[in-house]
Amino acid sequence: MEKTKKEGTEVDIFLEAIFQKYGYDFRNYAKASIKRRIQNLQKKFAIKKISEMIPRMHQDRSFSNSILAEFSITVTEMFRDPEFYRSIRENIVPYLDTYPFIKIWHAGCATGEEAYSLAIILKEENLYHKTTIFATDFNNVALRKARNGIYSLDEIKEFTQSYQKAGGKHSFSDYYHAKYKSAIIDNSLKKNITFANHNLVTDSDFGEMHLILCRNVLIYFNKILRDRVLNLFDSSLIHKGFLAIGSKESLNFSSIEKKFNPVDKKNKIYRKK
Amino acid sequence: MKTKNNFNISDFKAIVIGVSAGGFEALTKLFSTLPKDFPLPIIVVQHIHKYQSGYLFEHLNKHCALKVKEADEKETIKPGNIYFAPPNYHLLIEEDKTFSLSVDEKVNYSRPSIDVLFKCAAEVYKNQLIGIILTGANDDGAEGMRIIKENGGLTIAQDPRDAEFPVMPQSAIDKVEIGIILTLENLTFHFSGWHRK
Numbered sequence: 363m364e365k366t367k368k369e370g371t372e373v374d375i376f377l378e379a380i381f382q383k384y385g386y387d388f389r390n391y392a393k394a395s396i397k398r399r400i401q402n403l404q405k406k407f408a409i410k411k412i413s414e415m416i417p418r419m420h421q422d423r424s425f426s427n428s429i430l431a432e433f434s435i436t437v438t439e440m441f442r443d444p445e446f447y448r449s450i451r452e453n454i455v456p457y458l459d460t461y462p463f464i465k466i467w468h469a470g471c472a473t474g475e476e477a478y479s480l481a482i483i484l485k486e487e488n489l490y491h492k493t494t495i496f497a498t499d500f501n502n503v504a505l506r507k508a509r510n511g512i513y514s515l516d517e518i519k520e521f522t523q524s525y526q527k528a529g530g531k532h533s534f535s536d537y538y539h540a541k542y543k544s545a546i547i548d549n550s551l552k553k554n555i556t557f558a559n560h561n562l563v564t565d566s567d568f569g570e571m572h573l574i575l576c577r578n579v580l581i582y583f584n585k586i587l588r589d590r591v592l593n594l595f596d597s598s599l600i601h602k603g604f605l606a607i608g609s610k611e612s613l614n615f616s617s618i619e620k621k622f623n624p625v626d627k628k629n630k631i632y633r634k635k
Numbered sequence: 636m637k638t639k640n641n642f643n644i645s646d647f648k649a650i651v652i653g654v655s656a657g658g659f660e661a662l663t664k665l666f667s668t669l670p671k672d673f674p675l676p677i678i679v680v681q682h683i684h685k686y687q688s689g690y691l692f693e694h695l696n697k698h699c700a701l702k703v704k705e706a707d708e709k710e711t712i713k714p715g716n717i718y719f720a721p722p723n724y725h726l727l728i729e730e731d732k733t734f735s736l737s738v739d740e741k742v743n744y745s746r747p748s749i750d751v752l753f754k755c756a757a758e759v760y761k762n763q764l765i766g767i768i769l770t771g772a773n774d775d776g777a778e779g780m781r782i783i784k785e786n787g788g789l790t791i792a793q794d795p796r797d798a799e800f801p802v803m804p805q806s807a808i809d810k811v812e813i814g815i816i817l818t819l820e821n822l823t824f825h826f827s828g829w830h831r832k
Contacts, residue, residue, distance in 0.1 A: 370730065392735045394727035394755055399739075437738050581708050581724075581736045610708055610721055610736055 372412040373397055379416045380429060386500070387563045388433055390587035399432045406432075434501035435582065436472040439520065440513075441479045442577070443609050444527030449629040450480070451529055454604055455487045458572060464493040467571045467598060469562055470579035471497035474508025474555075475521075478537075479528075480575065481551045486531045490554060496568065498560035509557045511547030513538075518545050562591050567598040574599060578608040585615075592618045596634065605632045642789055642815070644829040648763035649712065650675050651756045653749030653779065655682040655771030657799030659691065661819055662769075666717060667698040668827035675765075677717045678706070678756065680726060680749045682775070692719070706734045720747035727755045743775040753779025762787030769793045769819070771803025777810040790814045791822065 373396065377389045388396055400412060407425060409415055419426050441447050458464050464484075471477045477497040484490040499505050513521075522534040538545040560568070562579065574595050580588050595605055596618045605622060607630045613619045622632040654661060658681045666677075683691070695703040699717070706718040712732045720726035725747050727735040742748035749768075753776060756764055766783035768776045770793060780790050790813045795801035797818040807813060817825075 392727075392729065394729045394735045395725075395737045395739065398727070398737075398751070398755075435737070435739055437740055578738050581738070585709065610724060612707075 369397075369412065373400060376400065376412055376415055379419065383419065384426075384430070385564065386430060386433070386561070390563070390584050390590075391433075391582055392584050395582055396433070403428060403432050430501065431503060434472075434499070434504065435578075436501065436504045438472045438475045438578075439517070439524070440475045441521065441524035441528045442476060443629070444524045444529075446577075446606070446609065446629045446631075447479060447483055447528035449626045449631060450606070451483050451487060453626055454573065454606075454631065455483070455489060457602075457604070458493075459487070459489055461572060462492065464489060464573070465571050466493060466495045466573045466575070467568050468495055468497040469560070469574060469576040469595075471499050471508055471557070472501070472504045473513075474504075474511060474557065475513065476575070476577065477508065477555055477557075478511065478547050478551055479525075481555060482525070482530070482537055483528070485551065493554055495555045496571075497555055497557050498568075499557075500559060500561040500563075502559060505557050505559060509552075511552060512544050513547070515540060515543050515545050562594065563587065567594050569598055570600055571598050571603055572600055573604040573606070575606045576608075577606065578611070580607060580611045589616050589618075592616050596621060599634050601634065603634050605634065606630060607632075642765075642825075644674060644826070646763070647675055647760075647765050647789065649756065649760050650677045650765045650767065651753055651779075651783075652677060652679045652767045652769065653681075653753065653771070653776035653803070654679065654769040655773060655775065655800070655803055657770035657772075658682075659694075660799065661793070663695065663698055664819055665769075665823050665826065666695055666701065666703070668823050669699065669701055670827060670829075671700040671715075673701060673826070673829065674714050676712045676714050677701070678712070678720075678726070678728075678752065679717065680720045680747045680752045680776075682745055682747075682749075682771070682773075683722050706736075708734055708736045710734050720752060722747070725751045727751065728759045730759060732759065743773065745773075745775050749776035750779040754782045757783040757786040757788055760786075760788065764788035765791060767791045767793075767822070768804050768807040770798035770800045772800040773803060774806035776803060777806040780807045780813070781811045784811050784814070792816050793822070794818050 381387045468477045484493050525534040537548050625631045625633050701717050703717045705721045724736040742751050784790050792804040792807050792813045794816050795805040798804050
């Protein structure tokens with residue numbers, strides 16, 4: 363037991379030090395995955411003890427940049443869970459279409475694949491021209507990649523399959539240009555997406571959204587932080603606005619549970635009462 | 636105890652199982668004989684395609700006295716249940732014995748990865764953990780078994796000659812001095828009659 367407890371305390375002290383130095387607050391992240399990432403860092407930089415990481419952080423800028431890169435999960439894909447996008451298309455789009463303009467917040471957009479997926483759906487459903495998508499993340503490196511919209515051509519095959527499963531109406535190749543080994547997202551999709559830095563842990567609400575997407579972010583938070591972020595979403599949504607979370611996440615046992623009705627239980631799409 | 640096929644289930648708090656190709660039959664065989672009062676929670680990582688897990692649960696629940704389910708995030712781990720890692724997520728265990736999920740990079744080309752679960756489980760359950768590697772066609776889980784051993788847990792591998800796909804148990808055996816190597820039938824016998832001793 364001893365070693366684990368000691369490591370646990372060291373993790374807490376390290377997270378506190380990161381917060382004091384950078385203002386990035388990982389203190390209420392779920393411990394098991396944050397510990398995995400700290401161990402990845404230790405391996406990468408050949409650091410034996412967690413306690414050695416704090417002085418290193420103050421001395422070595424490349425190390426401190428790596429901390430933030432390692433702690434921010436940027437694993438994502440286009441049309442992740444195709445069924446979810448199909449549900450957005452079939453169940454949510456008809457409601458969104460009743461508004462003269464639509465504001466969507468995609469929180470935790472990482473490298474942008476899902477923001478572009480959403481843009482494609484809205485374009486095919488003829489809503490994109492009156493939509494603004496605010497796609498946010500706290501990781502500036504990921505945001506830069508999202509803004510560029512350049513992805514590896516290797517991934518496109520899987521994206522194309524998912525696009526079709528999500529009920530895609532055209533050819534997926536209409537939405538990108540292949541160049542060398544890259545796929546460059548078409549400019550028409552970028553037009554109404556604003557990529558911006560926002561930190562769910564420390565920043566405040568975003569205001570008057572019709573739809574908020576935040577998928578596979580809450581799994582990294584402990585109960586306290588999950589609740590704080592869900593309340594942030596609640597206060598950022600209009601009356602009758604929609605909230606979509608990851609397929610393995612839920613509003614159960616959160617303080618906003620009773621303020622929302624499920625629209626699609628399986629795909630975790632809720633509507634504010 | 637290390638070399639004899641002899642261990643007492645009640646010395647442990649949890650079982651983790653890693654399995655890949657051939658897992659459907661192996662798990663059906665193993666789980667269908669477990670009695671309702673089996674005292675340990677069982678946590679499984681099976682490599683499975685990300686769109687096909689529903690049938691597995693339906694099938695296993697039909698043949699099994701214990702409850703078979705996908706692990707939910709923040710769910711408390713309890714005996715009487717067999718938990719599976721959801722497809723396309725790593726399954727982790729917190730100090731307070733609840734589950735966490737993550738969509739971090741694949742490990743050993745796999746998500747869920749056996750190594751990720753085993754490592755976490757070993758750090759939480761220490762010497763009260765049983766780690767089992769069954770049939771499979773890759774080497775995920777070997778490193779996890781090493782860490783379970785390092786933390787004092789019991790390591791069990793299916794005899795590669797008995798496994799439909801021998802690579803996975805063989806890789807574990809090559810990497811770690813495995814506590815017990817036995818056939819699936821023997822393992823089933825041990826588990827189903829856990830209160831015989």
